[in-house]
Amino acid sequence: MIPIVIKPRGRLGNLMFQLMLALKIQERLDCKSEIFGISIPEWNIFKERGPALKNPLLLSGHTFDLDEVCYLLRSGAVDGVLINGWGMRVEYYGDPRLYNQIFPPQKQESFFGDDVILVNVRAEDITSGRYRGYYPLPLDYYEKVIRESGRHPVFFGQLDGQSYIDILKEHFSEAEFLPQASPIVDFGRLRSAKHVCLSISSFAWLGTWLSSVAETIHMPVAGIFDPRPGIQNLIPANDPRYHYWEVKIPSMKERSKIDSMLWISNYSGSRKIEKRMLHSIIAAGATRRVNNKVFQEFINRSAPGK
Template identity: 40%
Template structure:
């Protein structure tokens, strides 16, 4: 059997590259002889296998963002119209993936990371790289949202992630929650495993946080329906897990994130509306 290299073009941070690796394996499963090349995930000690010298000959370019026609891709090989794949995209849609298989790809049991049990609410914070409003679909969370979840859960809050940067959001976060715990500054992998091992989680808007929560052993996961997670804003992304009893969905009326003075004032002044919703309500 001829081997078919699936050449991944790594893009973005750790979460995006994990999704790219996952989808490259989806392609490899659909194509006889398929195998993944050029993965860049040093965080997980995944070897970066170089593609063969002439892999570009009759390469099928699988590019875009999230939606792909797997049957059409497979047909290009069964009909002998292609001999390799260049994958350049993100593929953040639940229907492509099996959680048990993905867990095997990213086995973090040997990683040293703290474990926060039932008495804690572990809150992932995405801040530093999105606070300037450069990506309208990646937004931080308003403090009133955290306040409500902490109060309703009755658990001690632990903030994890981009909480140690010297910016206005992080300073205000510490002022708003003086009694909260803040996990020590750590590597992305340690933060990932900290989330993965927590009993109760609050996700941030982003692929890193979503994957850590989805792969976690958590009993409850609070997921903000905003930015890339909101199907009304990004119908090409599908990351709202149906039938997973761990999830609590919260619709936030943020819209496009611009980081304007007015929007920041609304974030800090508790003027952003939010409410818990059922998945069927989001679909409607």
């Protein structure tokens, strides 16, 4: 029996990614294996702590060669795998409908009609700017998405007691702001809306990706949603539900020199990403195993202005 041990890291969205990665490794192994180490009470998932591995294959971060991982596990060169990362790369996971049995839709008190766009807000710890892949999104992004949608905005998410939320409420004074709820309630809201505007959040991404109801999903290509650094890739390129927006959030160096709340109010560069530009972004984020000379030529041809 091959042990697949998860070292839990993060909140609900991160834990779900860790479990999905473990399940994909288990599926590819096609031999006796068992998952250990993770509990997600929201989905009634409780796994035992698992054995202490003496010579494990350690998976950190997001980018892995899953075929090579399974080869090493089958060979006996390692005595198991320890998942210390998350694997936020959509190409690992296939059809989102495969996960409905693991993360079943729950009964919801809130249902959103076709005239509503549900707008997710990520705030709390990311407003400090200390997390590289996250940043509060500007008014300009939300404004342009809402305008294109032509629907009534309903904001929800991390909405308690911050100046960022005050700015949003003042600017979108005619919008509805739902009371802050538990993560599992918010996850259900994401899955029950036809039209959604995402913040930079793996939790929000999973909620809409898993949805069988969503018809349009507006997604900012920024932070962890920007595949160009070659780390995460959460762009489901062939999924027609998605509409992509370029938002250039400040770099880590820039963040130390600016007032984030002024930037949120004054930024005006959000723009819709067309198909050709999206192809260039996806190509630029290809991992090293496929980023060869021919592929680089494609990236150069696809760049804006070419």
